[in-house]
Amino acid sequence: MMRRRTLLTAALLTGCAPARRRARGGEAVLRFQSLAWQKESVEANKRLVAEWNATHPTIRVEYVQGSWDGVHDQLLTSFEGGEAPDIIHDAADDLADFAYGGYLADLRGLLRVRLTADIPAHSWATTTFGDGGVYGVPFLQEPRVIIANRALLERARVRIPTVRDPWSWAEFEDVARALTRGGTYGVGWPLKDPVAATLGLALSTGGRVFHRGDDGKVTVRFDAADQRVPRAIARTAAKSTLGMGGSDTLPGFFGGKYAMVPLGFSYRQQIVQQAPEGFDWTVLPAPAGPGGDQRQGVGPQTLSIAEDSPYRREAARFLDFFLRPRNMARLALGDWMLPTGTGALRDPALRSPEHGWATGTALAAQLRPAPALSVRGYREWKDKVATPALQEYYSGAIGMERLRKRLIKDGGLVLARYQR
Structure with a gap:
């Protein structure tokens, strides 16, 4: 924690904050590191980013392809170097150390009620640490x-x-x-x-x-x-x-x-x-x-916002769009997983008997945070x-x-x- 603060203080004093942090012509540029890897999932993520950018000219999201392999060490290095993505795709079982270390933004007060109400409390428990801070949005889960x-x-x-x-x-x-x-x-x-x-x-x-x-x-x-x-x-x-x-x-x-x-x-x-x-x-x-x-x-997949991001509110707006019920269902279908949101779970495509979708959806109510x-x-x-x-x-x-x-x-x- 002290090392992170020292690095950030030095960057501010020398005026050498990373170039990506600067807005271009009034445009906020957010980096979104996604760990999607299956073809359908990558396509779903990229389509949603494109749809956002087409309708939000002053808040542009850059899609960055990450990998599940070694993501913990990669994120730790980027946090300590002040180069973390603004929006971070990870998994709930990887968040505790980052949350306690001060690397992730507490999302309380940033997320819209629609999103917080749509995801059950037991799912939010997977990303809640310490004094009740919420450090990620759980959005996909897998029985x-x-x-x-x-x-x-x-x-x-x-x-x-x-x-x-x-x-x-x-x-x-x-x-x-x-x-x-x-x-x-x-x-x-x-x-x-x-x-x-x-x-x-x-x-x-x-x-x-x-x-x-x-x-x-x-x-x-x-x-x-x-x-x-x-x-x-x-x-x-x-x-x-x-x-x-x-x-x-x-x-x-x-x-x-x-x-x-x-x-x-x-x-x-x-x-x-x-x-x-x-x-x-x-x-x-x-x-x-x-x-x-x-x-x-x-341990659901999660979306977090970096504590050091200067665009935390803009990032929260993107998450609200990205995780609307229909969009969350699209992401779930692309990853062949279940959404956490109750609205997305009602999507007819997730309730089809084909390929066992209906069996998985019926199990959703029984999923709980891993201890x-x-x-x-x-x-x-x-x-x-x-x-x-x-x-x-x-x-x-x-x-x-x-x-x-x-x-x-x-x-x-x-x-x-x-x-x-």
Whole structure:
């Protein structure tokens, strides 16, 4: 924080503020760094920027193509150097350190009531930190679903779950066993990055892992409710997919090696593009916890405004346009994800049974903030402690008690450094 202030003070004193900060002929120029990467998503983003520029000649937005790869370090460098984009596309699980570090503008008082009222309070909670400051607009979210080979389900004569009548975790394990035969594994869990899936789905069984005390400090627990989902994953996961990312499981899925693959909702686009002709697949809801609990923890994609931007109010006006219900629906369709806005969720295109859109939209009400989102130090905890520990557990190298001790003891040491 002190380094950032020193850099900014030096720039002001020497009169060498970055050139992009100067308005040209009364025109405010805002840089919008987007992380959209799929062709349809990039096109949707660029079209909306063009539509804004065509109707707002005094507030021009420049589209800057960013990348999810290394975005945290890239943004940190740009913040510290006073070169951050005015409008920043990121994810909720990446915002805590930037928000506490003073790099992001508090959006309270900047956003219009229409936008704040359209997005549910539980979604706003994913971008709210400290004393209640709001440091991003959550606009796209992604439930985890099960993509299944319909022919293999029918051959095994298993019950097909629906959002209204999902599988329990116990029934899911039974189905996985019934589907494992003749060279086919019931489930191909992509576990190269196991933390988000494990923690997000554990919300259905009451698992939270992170617990904030009255003093505001976070501790790690890994009790029976937290353990239910990882136990189910360990019992059903094909060993061949332990080091795979989501895309890596698709060739085996298309070839009948895996009957089901639990994936993020957006992977449907790759399946539509890559599946062999005539391949019959379906989208199923993730298993439910006790009492049919289908809650999932998610970390939405977000749009923030840099604290150092001289055009914060102009940027907020652009966000209001960019995230109008119809526009938010366009962005969701381009990214094959769900919008957070209730108005956008009513768009008929998002409620079509084709490609499982209706299943995903029906799950939207069950999506909740992932417990880790407000935890300072989560990224380090995830990378240095949780990911290797869970990978070893799922491979069978360690048992549940060893996993528990590592998450609590080693994880607690990491988080303690951020809470002094």
